[in-house]
Amino acid sequence: MRNTDKEIFTIIALISLFLILLIAIIILTAILYHNRKRIHKIDLSNFQTILLQSQLEVQEQTLINVSREIHDNITQVLSFIKLNLAMTDGVTENEKQLKINESRDLVAQVINDLRTLSKSLSFEHIKELGLIKTIEAEVNRVNNSRLLNIALTVTGENYSLGEQRELVLFRIFQEALNNTLKHANAKHLKINLQYSKQLFNLILEDDGNGFSPGEIGAGNGSGLKNMQKRAALIGAVTTVSSTIGKGCSIQVTLNPTQQYTYADGNDPNSPG
Amino acid sequence: MFILTLSTNLIALNLLKHIMSLFYGFYFGVIAFAAVLSFIAYKKGDTKSLFILLILVATLFAEIATLIFKDHKILTSGFILFIFNLMEYTLFCTYYLKSSKNSKFKFGVKLSIPLFIAFGICTWYLKYHFNRPPVLNIDVEGFLLIIIYTHLLFNLDAAENKAIHIQPNFWIAIGILIFYGGVFVFVVSYPILRKIDPEKARIEYEYIFRSLNIFFYICIIIGLICAIRTKKYLPL
Numbered sequence: 001m002r003n004t005d006k007e008i009f010t011i012i013a014l015i016s017l018f019l020i021l022l023i024a025i026i027i028l029t030a031i032l033y034h035n036r037k038r039i040h041k042i043d044l045s046n047f048q049t050i051l052l053q054s055q056l057e058v059q060e061q062t063l064i065n066v067s068r069e070i071h072d073n074i075t076q077v078l079s080f081i082k083l084n085l086a087m088t089d090g091v092t093e094n095e096k097q098l099k100i101n102e103s104r105d106l107v108a109q110v111i112n113d114l115r116t117l118s119k120s121l122s123f124e125h126i127k128e129l130g131l132i133k134t135i136e137a138e139v140n141r142v143n144n145s146r147l148l149n150i151a152l153t154v155t156g157e158n159y160s161l162g163e164q165r166e167l168v169l170f171r172i173f174q175e176a177l178n179n180t181l182k183h184a185n186a187k188h189l190k191i192n193l194q195y196s197k198q199l200f201n202l203i204l205e206d207d208g209n210g211f212s213p214g215e216i217g218a219g220n221g222s223g224l225k226n227m228q229k230r231a232a233l234i235g236a237v238t239t240v241s242s243t244i245g246k247g248c249s250i251q252v253t254l255n256p257t258q259q260y261t262y263a264d265g266n267d268p269n270s271p272g
Numbered sequence: 273m274f275i276l277t278l279s280t281n282l283i284a285l286n287l288l289k290h291i292m293s294l295f296y297g298f299y300f301g302v303i304a305f306a307a308v309l310s311f312i313a314y315k316k317g318d319t320k321s322l323f324i325l326l327i328l329v330a331t332l333f334a335e336i337a338t339l340i341f342k343d344h345k346i347l348t349s350g351f352i353l354f355i356f357n358l359m360e361y362t363l364f365c366t367y368y369l370k371s372s373k374n375s376k377f378k379f380g381v382k383l384s385i386p387l388f389i390a391f392g393i394c395t396w397y398l399k400y401h402f403n404r405p406p407v408l409n410i411d412v413e414g415f416l417l418i419i420i421y422t423h424l425l426f427n428l429d430a431a432e433n434k435a436i437h438i439q440p441n442f443w444i445a446i447g448i449l450i451f452y453g454g455v456f457v458f459v460v461s462y463p464i465l466r467k468i469d470p471e472k473a474r475i476e477y478e479y480i481f482r483s484l485n486i487f488f489y490i491c492i493i494i495g496l497i498c499a500i501r502t503k504k505y506l507p508l
Contacts, residue, residue, distance in 0.1 A: 005468040009476070012465065015457040016480070023418070023453035027446055030425040034436040 050233050051164055054171040058126075061174050065141065066117050072145070074110055074117075081106050116141075131166040132158055132193060135173055139191065147181060149188050156195035161256055165234045169202060169252065172227045172238070176204045176250050179223055184208025184248060202252040210242040227252075299482060302489045303332050309496040313440075318499045323367040324444070324492060330359050350405045354396050357406060361388050361413045364448070368420050371441050377423055384416060411460045414452030421445040440499040447491025454484045 081103045088096045116137070126134045132154055139150045161169065173191075180186050186208030194201040224240050227250070231238040235258050242248035307328040313321035334356040341352065365381050372378055392409045400406050425445040428436060436442050458480055465473035 008461075008468060009465065009472070012457055012461045016454055019453045019456055020450060023449045026422055027425065027449060030422075031436055033426060034428060038435070 047233055050230065051167065054168055054230065058167065058171050058174060061178070069113070069117055069141070074113055077106050077110050077113075081110075126167055126170055127163050130158075130160060131169060134166075134170055135191065135193070138174070138177065142177070142181070148186060150191060151188070152191045152193075154193045154195070158193070158195045159256070161200060161254065165236075165254070168230050168234050169236075169254075172230055172252055173202060173204070175223055175227055180204070180206045180208060180248075184210075186247065198255060198257060200254045200256050203249065204251075205247065205249045207247045210244050210246050210248050212242075212244055224250075295482065299486060300332065300335070302486055302493070303328055303335070306489050306493045306496065307332065309493060309500065313496050313499040316500055318440070318502075320367055320370045320440075321496060321499060323363045323370070324496065327360055327363045327367075328489075328492075330356060330363075350400060353405045354392065354400075354409065357409050357413055358389055358392050361385070361417070364417055365420065367444070368424055372424055372427060373429075374423070374427060377420075381420055388413065388416065407459050407462055411456060414456050414459070417448050418452050418456075421448045425449070438498050438502070440495040440502070443491045443495030443498065447488040447495070450491070451484045451488035455481060 084099050084103045084106075088099050091099070129137070136152060139152045142148050143150055160166070177189070180189055184206050186206035188207050190203075190205045192201070192203040192205075194203070224238075228238040228240075231252050231254075234254065236252050236254035239251045239253070240248070241251075307325055310321045310325035310328060314325060334352050337352050362385055365385050368381055369378055372381075391412065392406065395408055396406050399408065421444070424441055428439050428441055458477070462473060462477060465476070
């Protein structure tokens with residue numbers, strides 16, 4: 001066999017090898033593409049699970065609040081009305097009219113309270129009212145109970161962050177508020193919602209007992225860990241800073257323009 | 273000295289024949305095993321496996337017939353290869369049509385079947401005059417199947433949310449891509465190589481073609497095992 005013939009054999013073998021290599025690259029690309037797609041699906045599925053969990057927790061917390069409200073407020077007022085009406089026997093007409101008027105006002109107040117309560121019973125109110133109004137309603141409820149003095153401020157021009165993001169943010173807020181009420185022994189709580197084009201901040205600062213930063217990882221700090229996990233799911237970052245005796249500050253920072261796994265352009269839940 | 277050289281050559285020739293027969297035994301065994309698996313997969317409810325079964329049975333017939341005809345000089349292997357080529361392309365396309373959900377691409381594949389048959393008949397008549405192996409047809413078939421199965425590879429059913437390597441179509445696609453990618457240049461250059469050195473061309477053909485063939489059928493076997501395992505866990 002001549003040298004040129006040998007070269008032909010070699011060239012053909014090399015071209016074949018090159019083609020196999022090319023095919024191998026195509027196959028590897030397909031494997032990587034499918035793996036990325038699968039991870040994306042798992043992320044999406046995890047997100048849906050946490051979102052559903054958040055919905056359930058918001059509902060559970062709302063029911064606890066409603067039950068407390070009925071027990072502490074409505075039942076008390078209704079008992080007072082019942083007592084008031086029972087005392088109308090054997091009194092003068094003027095006094096009777098006074099008690100009836102007083103009872104009528106109290107019934108109106110109860111109706112009003114029940115209406116507010118019924119609104120907060122459904123998860124849909126976050127969707128309807130938006131994050132600010134929902135937080136405002138919660139702040140009013142706590143302020144009325146006199147358990148804590150909350151000051152709410154909103155800076156910047158507010159916009160919708162998307163239904164799902166707002167639900168998760170509300171759940172973080174609810175958890176932070178609960179922690180303050182249960183453990184902080186605080187008298188004042190400042191809530192600040194900051195809206196700008198590139199950034200959204202939810203800041204909660206209390207004047208309670210505070211805690212050492214090491215406690216965040218420990219058993220007591222599981223609520224704070226939960227908040228961080230939830231925030232990460234919507235692309236937000238939670239920063240918790242506290243010193244013993246100097247209160248606690250929780251800041252949730254979010255870039256509203258950033259698209260996350262669940263957020264696609266046509267989805268109504270995407271940031272608006 | 274001459275007798276020693278002659279006997280050494282004879283021993284080497286016998287050994288080569290023996291290896292070749294072992295090789296053929298293994299080769300046919302792999303195809304037959306794949307055929308049995310495709311039958312089991314079909315019986316378990318994986319209807320697509322019927323087309324793989326038909327391809328494997330046709331392959332076995334074509335391979336055995338080629339050997340017989342070659343030994344008895346009844347017919348040239350070109351005729352068998354021509355019929356097999358058309359059948360194989362049609363069946364692989366049908367398998368793709370049953371596996372894919374992309375209607376536009378499916379329409380293209382459906383259209384390609386009669387066009388390929390027409391092209392095959394014309395080429396075989398005009399270029400190969402009904403007797404030579406239709407190498408161009410095999411290459412066109414390979415080229416089209418590479419495109420079709422690359423599409424399938426990138427569009428595997430992700431809704432099942434499972435790893436890619438446990439999906440039967442992944443292995444079928446890999447087998448087709450590697451096999452046709454590997455033989456593409458060799459098939460078209462085979463007539464030239466045969467003119468240069470017929471013996472070397474034949475040996476290279478045996479080793480390259482058969483090795484890639486075995487790899488191809490092993491991929492099909494893995495794919496069929498995946499299909500059988502998937503069907504095993506599905507509710508009846």
